[in-house]
Amino acid sequence: MSTAPPTKHRPHPDVWAGAAVTVGGVGYTAASLAIPAAPSASTILGPSGVPLVIGVGLIVAGAALALGKVRRGRPAPPPGELDSDTKAEEAGGSSGPPPVERRRFWVVTGLLTSYVIAFIPLGYLLATAGFLLALTSYLQPRQVRRNVGYAVVFPLLVYAVFNYGLQVDLPVGLLGVG
Amino acid sequence: MGDLFSHLGSGFATALSPANVMYAFVGVSIGTIVGVLPGIGAVTAIALLIPLSFGLNPISGLILLAGVYYGTMYGGAITSVLLRTPGEVSHVVTSIDGYEMARRGRAGPALASAAVGSFAAGTLSTVALMLLAPALASVAVIFGAAEYFWLMLFALAMATSLTTGSRLKAVIAVLLGLAIATVGLDPQTSVPRLTFGILELNEGIDFALFAMALFAVPEALGNLARRAGDAPAIQPIQGRVWMSRQDWRRSAGPYTRGSILGFLIGLLPGIGPTLGAFMSYVTERKLHRGKDKFGKGAIEGVAGPEAANNAGVGGAMVPLLTLGIPGSATTALLLFVFMMYGLQPGPLLFAEQPDLVWAIIASMYVGNLVLLLLNLPLVGLFVRLLRIPTPMLFSGVLTFVVLGAYALSFNLFSLTLVVVFGLLGYLMQRNHFPLAPTVLALVLEPLIEQNLRRALKAAGGDPLELIQRPLSAVIVAGIVGVAAAPPLVHRLRLARRARNPDSRRRDDDMAHSSSATEGNETTDTPIDR
Numbered sequence: 089m090s091t092a093p094p095t096k097h098r099p100h101p102d103v104w105a106g107a108a109v110t111v112g113g114v115g116y117t118a119a120s121l122a123i124p125a126a127p128s129a130s131t132i133l134g135p136s137g138v139p140l141v142i143g144v145g146l147i148v149a150g151a152a153l154a155l156g157k158v159r160r161g162r163p164a165p166p167p168g169e170l171d172s173d174t175k176a177e178e179a180g181g182s183s184g185p186p187p188v189e190r191r192r193f194w195v196v197t198g199l200l201t202s203y204v205i206a207f208i209p210l211g212y213l214l215a216t217a218g219f220l221l222a223l224t225s226y227l228q229p230r231q232v233r234r235n236v237g238y239a240v241v242f243p244l245l246v247y248a249v250f251n252y253g254l255q256v257d258l259p260v261g262l263l264g265v266g
Numbered sequence: 267m268g269d270l271f272s273h274l275g276s277g278f279a280t281a282l283s284p285a286n287v288m289y290a291f292v293g294v295s296i297g298t299i300v301g302v303l304p305g306i307g308a309v310t311a312i313a314l315l316i317p318l319s320f321g322l323n324p325i326s327g328l329i330l331l332a333g334v335y336y337g338t339m340y341g342g343a344i345t346s347v348l349l350r351t352p353g354e355v356s357h358v359v360t361s362i363d364g365y366e367m368a369r370r371g372r373a374g375p376a377l378a379s380a381a382v383g384s385f386a387a388g389t390l391s392t393v394a395l396m397l398l399a400p401a402l403a404s405v406a407v408i409f410g411a412a413e414y415f416w417l418m419l420f421a422l423a424m425a426t427s428l429t430t431g432s433r434l435k436a437v438i439a440v441l442l443g444l445a446i447a448t449v450g451l452d453p454q455t456s457v458p459r460l461t462f463g464i465l466e467l468n469e470g471i472d473f474a475l476f477a478m479a480l481f482a483v484p485e486a487l488g489n490l491a492r493r494a495g496d497a498p499a500i501q502p503i504q505g506r507v508w509m510s511r512q513d514w515r516r517s518a519g520p521y522t523r524g525s526i527l528g529f530l531i532g533l534l535p536g537i538g539p540t541l542g543a544f545m546s547y548v549t550e551r552k553l554h555r556g557k558d559k560f561g562k563g564a565i566e567g568v569a570g571p572e573a574a575n576n577a578g579v580g581g582a583m584v585p586l587l588t589l590g591i592p593g594s595a596t597t598a599l600l601l602f603v604f605m606m607y608g609l610q611p612g613p614l615l616f617a618e619q620p621d622l623v624w625a626i627i628a629s630m631y632v633g634n635l636v637l638l639l640l641n642l643p644l645v646g647l648f649v650r651l652l653r654i655p656t657p658m659l660f661s662g663v664l665t666f667v668v669l670g671a672y673a674l675s676f677n678l679f680s681l682t683l684v685v686v687f688g689l690l691g692y693l694m695q696r697n698h699f700p701l702a703p704t705v706l707a708l709v710l711e712p713l714i715e716q717n718l719r720r721a722l723k724a725a726g727g728d729p730l731e732l733i734q735r736p737l738s739a740v741i742v743a744g745i746v747g748v749a750a751a752p753p754l755v756h757r758l759r760l761a762r763r764a765r766n767p768d769s770r771r772r773d774d775d776m777a778h779s780s781s782a783t784e785g786n787e788t789t790d791t792p793i794d795r
Contacts, residue, residue: 105697109438116445119460126455132727133719135452135459138711142444149438156434186492193491197689200487200664204681207668216665227490227657238658246669254318256673 099158106154113146192227199223211261216243274396277624281632286329286625289322290633291640293330297337298641302345302648304489306482306663307355308338308596309705313478314666316603317673324607325622329629331603335596336388336579336630339539340637343380343572344648347373348501356540356575359547363560363567368501370563375509379517379565380572381641382509387525387573388634391580394529395587396627399616402588406613409589411720412732416741418714421535421591423748425703428537433752435699443707444714446471453712454719466679473602475674476687477595477705478667483688484695486660486667500652507642509565517569520550524573531574532581538594538702539578546574580630587611587623590713595702598709 120139203219210218221239228235250256280286300311311334319327342357347364360380367376409417426436449460450470461467509517527549528542550570551560560567582593590612592598604611609619616623641648671684694701725731733742 101697105435105699116460119462123459124457126452126457128455132722133715135455135457138715138718139445139448139459142441142448145441146438146445149434149441153432153434153438188488188491189493190491192493193487196487196490197685200483200668200688201685203664204668204685205678207672207681208678212669212672219665220661223490223661224657228655231655234658242662243665246665250669250673255321256317258669258672 102157103154106150106152106157109150110147110154111150113143113148113150116146117143195226196223199226208259209261211263212258213243213247213263214261216246270396270400273620273624274628276621277626277628278631280325280621280625281329281628286326286629287632287636289326289330290333290629291636293333294337294633294636294640297334297339298341298344298637298648299337299651300334301338301341301343302651303341303654303659304345304351306485308335309477309599310482310663310667311338312596312599312603313474313481314670316474316599316606317670319603320606324604324609325625327607328600328603328622328626329633331600332583332626332630333633333636335600336384336576336633337637339388339576339579340381340384340572340641341648343384343568344377344641344645345652347376347380347568348503348649349652356543356578357571359543359571360568362547363562363564365501366561366563367565367568368503371504372563373501373503374505374507375513375565376568377503377645378507378509378642379513379569381507381638383517383521383524383569383573384576384641385634385638386521387528387577388580388637389631390525391529391532391577392627392630392634395580395584395630399584399588399623399627402584403613403616406589409613409737410735411717411724412735412738413741414589414591415714415717415721415732416738416745417535417589417591418710418717420741420745420748421585422703422707422710423745424534424537425706427748427752428541431698431700435697436703439694439699439701439703440707443704444711446476446704447708447711448715453716464679466675466677471683471708472674472680473705473709474599475671475680475683476708477599478670479684479687480691480694480701480704482663482667483684484692486663487688487692488695489656489660500649503646503649507645513565516565519553520546520566520570521573523549524570525577528574528577529581532578532593533584535585535589535591535593538582538596539575540594542574542578542581543571546570576634583630587615587626588613590615592706592709595705598706602709 117140120136120143123134123136123139125136126134199219199222203215206215206218217239220242221235224231224235224238247258250258281290296311296315297308300306300308312331315331315334319330322330339356342352343360343364346352346357346361347368350361350365352358352361364376364380367373422440426433426440447470449467451457451461451468452459458468524542524546527546528539531537531542531545532539547567547570550564550566554560554564554566578594582597585591585593586597586601588611590601590610592601601611609615609622667684667688668681671680674680691701694704721732722729733739
């Protein structure tokens with residue numbers, strides 16, 4: 089005779105979210121306590137007054153969110169599956185969008201971060217062309233001509249519009265050297 | 267009344283200058299395009315355009331940005347009808363019957379109904395704005411610092427109470443926005459707050475940068491990180507984009523009801539146009555109960571909500587112009603633009619800057635007309651935008667966000683904040699925290715603190731005096747009522763379901779049909795950006 093394995097209770101995602109908000113609230117409140125007092129003794133509400141109220145609010149709200157889910161004792165679904173709340177929230181008249189792939193997410197985020205870091209030293213044109221080419225090639229590697237064309241033409245067009253049309257100087261970076 | 271028409275006349279004289287007509291046209295066009303493209307909302311579009319508007323005079327800049335706002339209100343209807351993918355959260359209900367009309371070969375009448383409804387409601391709401399705003403501005407001069415303080419808290423209370431998701435998460439979203447707004451030098455004492463010795467933080471967190479990062483980056487990251495699913499079928503437009511006589515007759519009532527409902531709800535600070543669209547759909551469905559049309563391509567289900575969400579734009583402009591309190595996250599951004607130009611919306615704006623205010627109001631008439639003339643013949647062109655491959659679209663959006671952040675501050679630190687706040691926005695979306703209340707809180711916090719300090723100073727430091735004025739007490743009662751209403755309504759609904767199982771099935775159908783898809787702010791329904 090076989091018995092069903094016991095349901096493994098994993099914390100609801102809101103427990104983690106609530107905990108993160110609470111920890112953030114504690115940090116924010118601590119930083120608020122470190123705000124210097126107003127130089128003038130006649131100030132009724134000092135610079136730390138409102139931040140302290142906000143900090144306490146974050147701690148209380150975060151704890152309420154986390155403890156509320158802990159108290160209800162909801163079993164979390166196995167990894168990869170949605171729980172009933174999330175299913176209800178994401179259910180629609182048609183099937184929802186495909187799930188986010190973690191690896192792709194981190195690659196895209198890494199490329200964005202690299203773009204941001206390179207934006208000023210390399211200049212708008214080179215950094216943007218490199219970012220667009222890298223990203224589109226990673227996501228759709230077979231569309232070589234389209235990706236290269238897009239990476240070249242799009243930044244040039246935008247550069248022309250901003251620099252010459254709107255008088256907003258974009259960084260030239262390496263192309264301005266010499 | 268004579269004064270009103272003379273002001274309006276001078277407003278038209280300014281709004282109808284060739285340059286300003288061009289800006290209205292450009293704004294409405296950009297807004298329509300933004301509304302069509304998934305994941306890019308009015309907040310992102312306006313935030314990206316803010317650096318471009320630096321070089322414009324205030325009137326032209328505000329005409330451009332206001333045009334973007336109501337342009338997005340129509341653009342989202344196109345994808346709702348043809349793809350069943352609302353481009354804006356306020357178009358979720360339009361997609362129910364609009365898409366069914368398109369599947370039955372009636373995409374043209376559906377789009378025409380949306381366009382005409384948007385025009386009619388936008389015009390009606392502008393008339394109402396024109397009549398109501400000066401009257402409200404003349405009354406608003408009696409508001410003191412205490413009243414403004416409570417009114418802004420009322421706006422935040424509305425934003426947290428009327429969300430369909432978790433109210434506790436909405437409260438946390440508000441607190442987050444308030445917390446971020448406190449970073450920088452204290453405006454009264456110049457004491458650095460939460461800057462951690464970083465000089466760039468002395469100026470605080472730029473609102474436009476925050477809005478761009480919070481809304482556009484998560485949407486782009488999410489879409490780029492998904493494998494492309496089956497491309498949704500775009501329903502063809504057969505025949506003319508116009509309505510039959512019967513369609514006109516069936517749309518007239520919803521246009522009127524939707525306009526009134528949308529405008530009145532848009533008036534409420536902190537809400538925006540989206541709730542009006544939902545309530546209009548519910549109203550039309552109840553009025554036509556038993557006719558089994560809704561959900562199967564009832565034109566009333568398009569006409570009413572589309573009228574409501576455009577009327578809501580005019581409604582949301584009323585508290586912005588008369589009290590300086592945003593009616594939505596988008597008007598929060600417009601408030602920031604006003605302040606950037608050195609203007610303070612409120613009752614004094616009508617007295618000190620009548621040319622500016624009436625030019626903006628007049629430009630809304632012009633913009634609505636351009637919207638109608640542009641969208642009906644060019645709808646096919648806008649539809650082609652939907653075929654832009656996702657990697658190209660969202661990579662382009664990311665480059666615009668970085669570019670916009672650079673144009674605001676010209677330093678690497680701000681660009682870094684784009685990534686930081688973008689990831690924050692992504693985490694918030696993933697965990698179903700609404701984004702719009704955060705943005706609203708960010709723009710209101712400096713005003714809340716300023717008015718609180720003024721009120722306490724006037725009261726000699728006694729906080730009890732903040733609720734002793736009758737008007738303050740009324741607003742506080744409103745805050746308590748707004749906070750207490752949703753749980754009471756929920757209990758009444760549970761009791762009604764227990765008594766009447768049929769009403770439960772209807773409620774479940776409505777909830778099932780109007781569930782938002784993942785997207786920019788679709789977790790924020792029904793609170794608009």
